[in-house]
Amino acid sequence: MKKTLIAAGVTALMSTTAMAENIGVSMALFDDNFLTVLRNGMIEMADGMEGVDLQVEDAQNDVAKQLDQVNNFIASGVDAIIVNPVDTSATQALTDAAASAGVPLVFVNRQPINVDTLPDNQAFVASNEVDSGTLETIEVCRLFAEAGKTEASVYVMMGELSNQAAVQRTADIHDVIAAGKCAVTLNILDEQTANWSRDQAQTLMTNWLSTGAEFDGVIANNDEMAIGAIQALKAAGVSMDDVVVAGIDATQDALLAMAAGDLDATVFQDAAGQGAGSLDAALKLARGESVDQKVYIPFQLVTPANIGDYTSKN
Structure with a gap:
């Protein structure tokens, strides 16, 4: 083929x-x-x-x-x-x-x-999903290294688990870590699905924040979930300068979030x-x-x- x-x-x-x-x-x-x-x-x-x-x-x-x-x-x-x-x-x-x-x-x-x-x-x-999560994760790692970190902890938001894109984009994150392509030691605190949804992602991020665990960023399978995470973080009073948030798709809403200094990286599909x-x-x-x-x-x-x-x- x-x-x-x-x-x-x-x-x-x-x-x-x-x-x-x-x-x-x-x-x-x-x-x-x-x-x-x-x-x-x-x-x-x-x-x-x-x-x-x-x-x-x-x-x-x-x-x-x-x-x-x-x-x-x-x-x-x-x-x-x-x-x-x-x-x-x-x-x-x-x-x-x-x-x-x-x-x-x-x-x-x-x-x-x-x-x-x-x-x-x-x-x-x-588009080849092997590239999407890989580009996203390597950039997140680069940003952590640029900030002077040698180790960082992240949450991972997954899309609908019935979709190959969600499965592959999540696998990309793990593959970057396993292959030593991350510029820092990257630890995944938790990964859960928010079904591509902004609202569900906001709820999920709120739940993670309620645990009180320290973390450095959020890697989302798409922009809608990244934006939901940003909304929850801002509602909780978290400074967006203190966390790295990344998504995929480069939607207009995501680009507006990036221009506002809230979203750190996305991948244009x-x-x-x-x-x-x-x-x-x-x-x-x-x-x-x-x-x-x-x-x-x-x-x-x-x-x-x-x-x-x-x-x-x-």
């Missing part, structure tokens, strides 16, 4: 148009900042292409609902399907449904559990680029064209030093 690394911008992929091509899109959840940008990336690309129609539906984080949507797309005769999986461990049923009907399928952003056995007319478009890239792959598969089955759009570290390069993105 081939792997292709493409630039964050995918405008070069958008030059072709099609006649009366209908693409069904099932998003895991509409009410998510990052996924909204991803969805809009598809819509904006389709709006600029004559004869391409998108039918975009919200699975509302319901695995059964998402499978029903895919089956309904197939029954309605769409030319291809794009799925942002609710549960990455439950994607085989989606693959089987599309494959049985001969309808091309593209998974986007969240890596399906069966990614290495996808049929020829299916693909996966995302090109949501719009993934959305447009998935539509490009779906259209090519619908036309019988060759598509690499893994298309990776690079992650990029964002810090206060280069934040200006990302304020117009996502």
Whole structure:
């Protein structure tokens, strides 16, 4: 299975148009900042292409609902399907449904559990999660070392445990430590899921603060949880100068938090680029064209030093 690394911008992929091509899109959840940008990336690309129609539906984080949507797309005769999986461990049923009907399928952003056995007319478009948590953790370690620390303790906030991204980003943290890539001795006090949620992260951080344990930072699997942690820390009177907080996605809210001096690091994941890239792959598969089955759009570290390069993105 081939792997292709493409630039964050995918405008070069958008030059072709099609006649009366209908693409069904099932998003895991509409009410998510990052996924909204991803969805809009598809819509904006389709709006600029004559004869391409998108039918975009919200699975509302319901695995059964998402499978029903895919089956309904197939029954309605769409030319291809794009799925942002609710549960990455439950994607085989989606693959089987599309494959049985001969309808091309593209998974986007969240890596399906069966990614290495996808049929020829299916693909996966995302960013390589091995890079995301690695970039984040190494930067956190660098900041601790820069502050003169030789040892630091952190809390880890995980995303939904049914999502491959949460599992991999958490594993990245442990891998950086195990491989000796951290500039300080990094200790993990606790790691728990806050399900990608700002509100849940705020509650979790409040609970950790109530233990009275000394800590130096928070490493979150995404920006929403990092922001929730920041809200709890500030509510408790903790100075943001005394802790390091990092996330992933470089959402606009995260960049605002960074500009305010609250968020120390994030990792840009090109949501719009993934959305447009998935539509490009779906259209090519619908036309019988060759598509690499893994298309990776690079992650990029964002810090206060280069934040200006990302304020117009996502």
